Structures are given as structure tokens and as C-alpha cells.
Amino acid sequence: MTAAATTVDRRDVTRLPGPVASIFEFLRTMSRKPVGLIGLIGVVFFLFLAYVAPFLVPLQDQVDVASIYAKPSFLHPLGTDFQGRDVVNQIVYGGGDIITTAILAALFSTLIAITFGSIAATLGGRIDALILAITDVALTIPQLILLIVIAAIFRPTSFFALAVILALLQWPALLRQIRAQVLSLKERDFVEAARSLDLGLMHIIFREMLPNMRSYIVIHFIIAMTLAIYAQAAIMFLGLVPLSGRNWAIMLYFAYNQGALFFKDSFFYLMGPIMAIALFQLSLVWLASGLEDVFNPRLRS
């Protein structure tokens, strides 16, 4: 590695005020690997699209029979849907729910995984064995199938409820990784020291261990978001979640159920939500892999 070059960089950076310097340093490291930077830009773009753009663009949901399945034009850059509504407008308004649900689901599943993963690893013994056994069982049941059945039975009507269901299904993989991570941290000196000072389990987990796993948790939060998007778009596509009509996955559901899939003219209408979901997923994955490089200097080559 360029040991000399890095030290010079650091000296430049330290002249800037603290937070700015760390952001600067972060972006500098990210930019070493283009994939991570592209991911970051993509995620920022989609967050802007979903949460800021709706305030800038007026909602257009009036039916326009004259321009059903219109080709892309200046007025409709991605064409129109089966009711003549603008696709770009729907993409702008259709991201909020899906991303919010994904963030909530990732938050819940990360919380479950961290809590029980660290309890399992810290306490060990029978509790560890029990938590691990439950995790193994949960990992074995095909999750999407279980999710479809649960969604069919409970019909979640709010994105909060949907997020809870998604979270209940995706914690196991993360839990295993958190547990492994805590097990390795447990051996480190500072945790040993905290334990010999008798600082209590909660103190050790939340004050000593979690701060050391911050990077790890951030990356897995992002991965959990991709899983949540994958799963919720799947059940929405099947029409199992009676949510509002403005949503990338619901767009696909309508398109599919209206038979738009088999219309030659509907190409752009379908490509809109497909690309939105696919590109957002890709951005998240690339962001996570970029972050992995930033946080784990050993991987940088």
C-alpha cells in the first residue's frame, strides 16, 4: 500500500474541521473503488427521488384515455400506463412506501438480530444453543413461501405491519453473523477488562461491543434492506398486500394483471418500475460492498 501517500493525505485532511474531515476522508476512500461510489450515488439519487422529488413534482393521476401506453415523449419521458398516466410521475411517487418499508424492516430485523445474537454469544451455554436452534429452523423454512402464506392470512394493511412481518422472516442470517462477530470480540482485551470490572451484560453489549461492530451493522442493515425490497416487491406483485396503488411493485402487479406484459406498446411502462427496483437494489449492494472496503482496510488491495 501507499503508506507514504496516505500519511500525506491525512495531514491535509486534519486541517479541516472534524466532521467535514471525516466525511472527506470517507468519500476519498469510497472513490478508490468506483463500485462503492456508484452505489452511493445511486442510493442518494433514489432517496432523493422517493422523499424529496414528490414535493417538487405535482402528482398526476388523472386518467387520460387518449394516451394509453404512449411511447416516450417530451411530455412523458417513460411513456404512460394502461390508463394514460405518466410513468415517471408514478416512479417518483411510488418509491416512498417501498423504501420506507424496507428501512423499517431492516431496522426491526437488525434490532432482533443484534439483541438475540449478542445475548446468545455473551451468555453461551443452553441459551446460546436454544437461540441457535431456533435460528437454524427459521433459516430452513423457505422464507418467501412462508411470507406469502403469512401475508395471505394476515393481509397486512399498513407498511408498518408489513415491515414487522418482513423483519420476522429475515433476522436469522444476520443473527448468526452478529453472534459470530460478538464471539470473536468477546476474546478481545477491552471486553475482558469490562467483564472483570463487573460492568453488567447490557453495559458490555451496548457500550463495549456494539460500537466496535458499527461498520458491520451498517453493512448488514443495507443488505437487510435489499432482502426486504426483494420480498415485499414479490408479495406485492402477487397482489397480497392491499396497499395504495402508488408503488413500484404495485405498478408491476397492475401491469401484469392488466395483461400489459403481453402488449408490445407497454414496454416502457413495464421497464420503469423494473428498472427502478433493479437499480435501487444494485445501488444498495454496491454501496454495501464499497463500505466493506472502507471499513475493512485489509480487503483493500
Next chain:
Amino acid sequence: MPVLSVRDLSIDYRTRRGPVHAVRDVTFDLEQGETLAVIGESGSGKTTLAVGLIRLSPRSARVTKGEIRYDDGKRAFDVLSLDTERLRRFRWADCAMVFQAALSAFNPVITIWEQFLDTGRAHGMGDKHKVHDRTRELLDLVHLDPNRVLRAYPHELSGGMRQRVLIAMALLLDPRIIILDEPTTALDILTQRAIIDLLRELRGKLGFATIFISHDLSIAAELADRMLTMYAGRIVERATVEDLFYRPRHPYSVGLMRAVPRVSGALGSVASIPGSPPDLIRLPRGCSYYPRCPFHVDECLQQDPPLLRVDTPDHEAACIRWETVAAALGSDAEAPVAEKLA
């Protein structure tokens, strides 16, 4: 006639900061059946030299100049000029290598027997039974039970057993040269002893030449006929074992002797060499040992000294102050240096 003659061999590692000159202008001969020990600190270039001899250096390494001439009386060639296929055949058949990482030297997922068979087949031993007979013979020779070892997977053998297996495997093709790269470092002290005795015994029986890489002077002294001291990628002293231990002429060799703990010596007698080896990317002008040398004078900075003949024709040291060193140590050859300087 030497079985291996190395001339002006230089090996660089490419890095972002520039080339690391890990081996510089190394020249030596290895006679038939002799044992040559190469000693030095870690980072002195001895392992780079060892793997460089069979061109097994990592990808970032590059031989910048020199010649490695192999001559066993029937065939003679420059190892550096071999094409990939001929290099492959040269390795192990003419020059085998026993690594320090004996614990991980074997493929963990196939049996020891398969690894012997692989080695034999790679060098045209098509007859499975022949390989098998020869392998059993060799395992007997290294005092292992063939029935047990051949069926075993590497993880089922202890460190000492694995090192014996690797030595047996090195002998499979009856090579003229065996390079031993710190073959005992990863082992406990009793196993070390046993391996050294074994190597001595085998050398007596089979008569191969050995290049022995070590930072452990006492082990090197037990096995070697002649010794090379390496510092910062160069050979700084070349001598017989006797000469090097009783009459070292390069200050670095003297330092190495003093760094060895001795059973007979007082506790305070062990002295490490102050300072650290130079940056091999930006080598300082003059003698590279200058900053650490207790004998240095301004003249030392004018050029990196060449190997000079000292005392006898078989003894060379790269130090313009060798006479001062000799005077400081005294002329009597009765006691090893380490005790005298204590």
C-alpha cells in the same frame, strides 16, 4: 565441480513505492554433497534467495540480473533460461525444497499417499507400484511407519511427522540439491533435534548437496560445511563454519554471534544488534550496515564494500575495517566470539 553456481543474482520486488532490492549481486558456488548455510535476520533476503533459486518467487518479484547455473555432470543449464515446462521438471527432480511451513505444506483434502503419487507422476514415474515401493522405502528412512502415514490425511499427523514426510517426499526423485528453508522453525525443541539428526543421517547416506536457510546459528553450525552471512540482500561474509564462528570478520556476523544465547554464557551476554535493517527501496550510500556498525568510519560511506579476501583464500568479508574487527576480537582461535565479547 559445483553442482550449482550462482552469479550476480539480483531479485527485486515491485511495489508502489518502487522496487525493493531484496537480493543484490549474490554470487556463490554449491559443491556436490556439501552443506551451505545462509544466515541472517528476517528481511535479510535469505528466503527470497532460496525460492528464487527454483524460480518460485511471488509474482511481484523479478530477477533483474544474474545466472543460476545447474550442472550435475550430465546436464548443465541456466535455471533462469528454462521454459515453463522444463522449469517444472527441474523443480523437485533436480532441486527439492523443504519449507518452514511444514504444518501447511500438504493439501489438506487428499491423503499423503496421493500427494506422493502426484509428485511421482508429475515427473514421469508412471508405474504406481514403483512410486509406492520407493515411498515406503523413504518413509522407513525418515523413521515413519508407512502403513500408517500413507493412508493418513495431513491433519492427522503431528508437526514433526509432517516435516519428516516432507523430507521423505523431497528425496522421492533423488535430487542433487535440497534447499531447506528454516525446516525446524515451526517445531518444538525436541522435534527440532530429531529433524537435525535425521537430516545429518540422510546426507551421509545419500550425498545430496544442501542449502540451509536459517536464522538459528547453532543449528546452522551443526549441519553446515560453509556459511554465508546475508545482510540487506547482499552476502557480507563467506567462510567455513570454523572461521565464521571463531574468526568472524564482518561486524554484522560478529553481531549475529553475540545475539545467540549460550548455555555457558552469563545472562548479560546476549546482545541484540541495535537499530534495524535499512530500507531496501532507498538504500543508503556506502555500506548498508554503517548505521548499526560499532566499527564504522567515514570512509565506509564512500561505497558499498565488495567482498574482500581475509585471512585465508576461503574466507571473504565485505568490510574495509575487517582488520580492526579482527584486532578487536583478538587473534586466538580458542573460544567462540560470543564468549569473548561477553
Next chain:
Amino acid sequence: MATITPAQGELQVRTFQRSPLSRIRGHLGGLWGRPITQAILKAVLTVYVTSTITFGLIRLMPGSPVEIKIDELMQQSQMSYADAAASASGLFDINLNAPIHEQYFEYLGNLVHGNLGNSFLSKGTSVMSIILSVLPWTLFAVGTGLLLSFVVGIGLGLIAAYRRNSLLDHAVSTGGSIISSVPGYLIALLIVLIFGIQLRWIPITQMRGAFTSGITPGFTPEFMGDILFHASLPITVFFLTHIGLWILSMRSATLAALEEDHVTVARARGLTDGRITTAYVGRNAVLPLVSQFAIAAGAVVGGAVIIEQIFVYQGVGLRLVASVNQRDYPLMQGIILMTTVCVIVANLIADLLYSRLDPRIGRAGGATGK
């Protein structure tokens, strides 16, 4: 001996207090310690827990499933409540009014006999027979796609690692990471959209179903070809969604394996590059991927649902969506249970394979060195 040391005393107390489980362990003797025994026990436990979950799910649902069915019947066919109730209760061969533990034990008892109940829709048809008629098609498509992706993926990953930082490496790694981040059902939609509708290269409507009706099933080349024709789109999607995973995993596993000392030693031994790549690098690199394969098998069975829906492939996923739309609860339960069993079997096979491939696992004892 007359005197008992404290340690011996403790030992005796411990022996006395041994749990029933450890006594069983004692009886099973050497069998207990074997990974295979543990894997099978784990499998049985998982089936049990899964069946309990599916049992609970239906009972936990808001509102009684009978009432929902009655409502539905009344709306759909304008029946009176009484008619609808009679017809609905006929559908349920379980008595939802019985105490919950009785229902539970009856359910488990039926399960042990392989009885998953009857489907609501086609009266008298057992859930098991429906699942057995669709599951093989899914397993065939999923299995083929996954295996193909595995073989091609580890090949490409190995090459990418050997040519690290070459153009090929960058292309393969980036392509792999793109294709593995896009959900499989979107790839399926894109295939239909681009190759089926826009370009008309693929006759998607003819490819629906598991095989062309009218053709006689059997081990004839004709029928086999027809099966492959119908399964080819799902197989393609399963292939595409997983190949990235294998490429990336194999690439990093190979890079790690290349650093191993034994590979350097193998080079020093003058082994041929071919032998080193296959037996020394490849075989070690592939090991961690075997257990990943089992995990992927579970995910892909779930993902199959929507892909079968899009291609109208007559597998378990298509059936699941139908059962969900028709509120056929016994069939839903059965599908969860049977797909879980498939994943468990895949896991067992992977475990077995792993212990065969890696001698360090499952060969405890043996010729341990002294």
C-alpha cells in the same frame, strides 16, 4: 478405595445427575457423536417446528377460516348462510371447535402417517397427492438451474481469480455482482418482455405448463425434450440469479486458496498446472461453497413461486399462489411443510457431500499424531 477425593465426589454427583438426554447419548454410544446422527436429529426437529408453525398460523389468523369461507361462498354464489355454512363445513375435515391441544395432536398424528389433510377445492383430493404432482417439476427446474449455475459459476470464478485484475476478471466480477443483485422475478419479467413480446424470439405461450398436453409421459427422448423445452425459461432464470453468487464466492475462495502454503509447495514439487488448479486450488476453494449451496437451495425454492407464476410453469409455486387466492389453507400448510422438507434434504445432502470432500470433518479419531 476408602477415601474419596473432592474431585471424585463431584464426579459421582455429576454422574448421578446426568440428564435423560445424556443417558440416551450413552446408549447410542459412538453413534451420537457422528455428525450424521446430529444432522438427522436436527432435521426431525426442524420438521416438527415447521409443522407446529403452520398449525399455529391457521389458528392464529384473524377471524375463523370457516367464517371467511362462508362469507366467500355467500358472495360468490349467492348462497344463503345456512347453505354456505353446510358447504363450508364439508370442506373442513378438521374440527376447528375442538380444544386446541386435541386438534394439535390429531394434526401431528396425521402428519406421522403422511396425511396432510384434504384440499378445500377439489373435494376428496389429498393435499399430499396435489403436492406430489407439482413438486417434482419445481425440483427439476430449480435443481437443474442451480446445478448448472454452480458448475459454470465456479468455473468462471476460478478463471477470474487466476487472471486477477485482468479485463476478463473485471467483466466477470462486475457482471456477476449486477446479475446477482437483481431479483429473479424481474429477470423473468424482462425475459418475457424483451425476448417474448418485443423481439418474439421465444414462444412464451407455447412454453407454459410443465409439458405439452397430448404428449405421452415416459422416458422417451421426445418427452424429455418437451420437459426441457417447458422448463427452459425457469431454469434460465434460476441459472442467472445464482451464477453471480457462485462467481463471486468462488473467485474470493480461489484467491484465498492460492495464498495457501501447500499450493506453493505443490509448485515446488513440479506438479503440472492442471493438477494444481483442480486438486490443490479448486478442490479446497469449492469446499466453503458446498454449504452455501444448501442455503441457496432454500432461497431458490421460495423464489420459484413468482417465477413459475410469470412463466405459468406447473410447479409448486404456481399451485401455492392458486391456493392462496382460493384460501385453500390445508394446501398452503402442506406446501410450506413439503418445501421445508426439500430444503432439509438438500441440507443433508450438502452435509454428507461436505464430509466426503473435507476429511477434516467427520473423521474424528483416526490416525491422530502423537
